[in-house]
Amino acid sequence: MADLPKYSYSYKALNSLVGKAIHRYGMIEAGDRIAVGVSGGQDSLMLLWSLGERRKRVPVEYDLFPIYVDPGFDGGFGEALASTCREFGFPLTVDRTDHGIVAHSASNRENPCFLCSRLRRKRLFEIADRLGCTKLALGHNKDDVIETFFLNVCYAGEISTMVPRQELFDGRFTVIRPLAMVDEKAIRRLAGTLAFPLFNNPCPSAGTTKRSEIKAMLERLYRSNRKIKGNIYRAMSHVKMEYLLK
Numbered sequence: 001m002a003d004l005p006k007y008s009y010s011y012k013a014l015n016s017l018v019g020k021a022i023h024r025y026g027m028i029e030a031g032d033r034i035a036v037g038v039s040g041g042q043d044s045l046m047l048l049w050s051l052g053e054r055r056k057r058v059p060v061e062y063d064l065f066p067i068y069v070d071p072g073f074d075g076g077f078g079e080a081l082a083s084t085c086r087e088f089g090f091p092l093t094v095d096r097t098d099h100g101i102v103a104h105s106a107s108n109r110e111n112p113c114f115l116c117s118r119l120r121r122k123r124l125f126e127i128a129d130r131l132g133c134t135k136l137a138l139g140h141n142k143d144d145v146i147e148t149f150f151l152n153v154c155y156a157g158e159i160s161t162m163v164p165r166q167e168l169f170d171g172r173f174t175v176i177r178p179l180a181m182v183d184e185k186a187i188r189r190l191a192g193t194l195a196f197p198l199f200n201n202p203c204p205s206a207g208t209t210k211r212s213e214i215k216a217m218l219e220r221l222y223r224s225n226r227k228i229k230g231n232i233y234r235a236m237s238h239v240k241m242e243y244l245l246k
């Protein structure tokens, strides 16, 4: 991995948005044991790396436990991902499953992505619990939050999105999304500067989802006016209930 100039602008900008999200939503407290879902994608690698860097610099002590739920396709990259996490200073828990295969088999009548992510989420909670963690950090970024909003409007007929901090199971577990305020492009740029490895996603459904269609639509919209993205993001916390339908 490449060394980062200590006061790199792109690192400072990302760290500042991560700090803002952590403070605004009260994501991390002293003594937290935080499981980190690592998929091999650039977002979750950035999540692990940036929380690791932050940990060295802030007075709040917390521990990070990266977990990879391997969906079981041929050409998996569990070992290589474990070696990257080791470079970041953390041992990776790899859980080899057949979720991807089952989700794409004829026996599954659900959408493969839906089933796969439900099974994965369950495993992540189980492993996090086994590791004594009460928080699970996921690598969703600002673009994911916006896309989910549009996916929920268009395909679920509701106004909602994924929230930066969410308590589950009567508050016994908390999901946090420290990259929720960071643009995907900023993550890609910094990941490039740091020369993060690229892991090829062997899933046959990768890049063919409804999310990719919404992403393409939003990209067109963003190109037409540079204020649109910020406005959409702001709109999600600026809701005029009296101007919605009853």
Ligand SMILES: Nc1ncnc2c1ncn2[C@@H]1O[C@H](COP(=O)(O)OP(=O)(O)OP(=O)(O)O)[C@@H](O)[C@H]1O
Pocket: 036, 037, 038, 039, 040, 041, 042, 043, 044, 045, 067, 068, 069, 070, 071, 120, 124, 137, 138, 139, 140
């Ligand atoms: N196989 C997995 N094992 C562990 N965590 C995962 C896995 N897949 C996804 N996650 C977690 O869920 C988050 C969202 O998943 P999603 O599939 O949208 O991400 P991705 O595009 O595959 O990868 P990334 O967000 O890491 O770039 C990831 O950022 C990561 O924290």
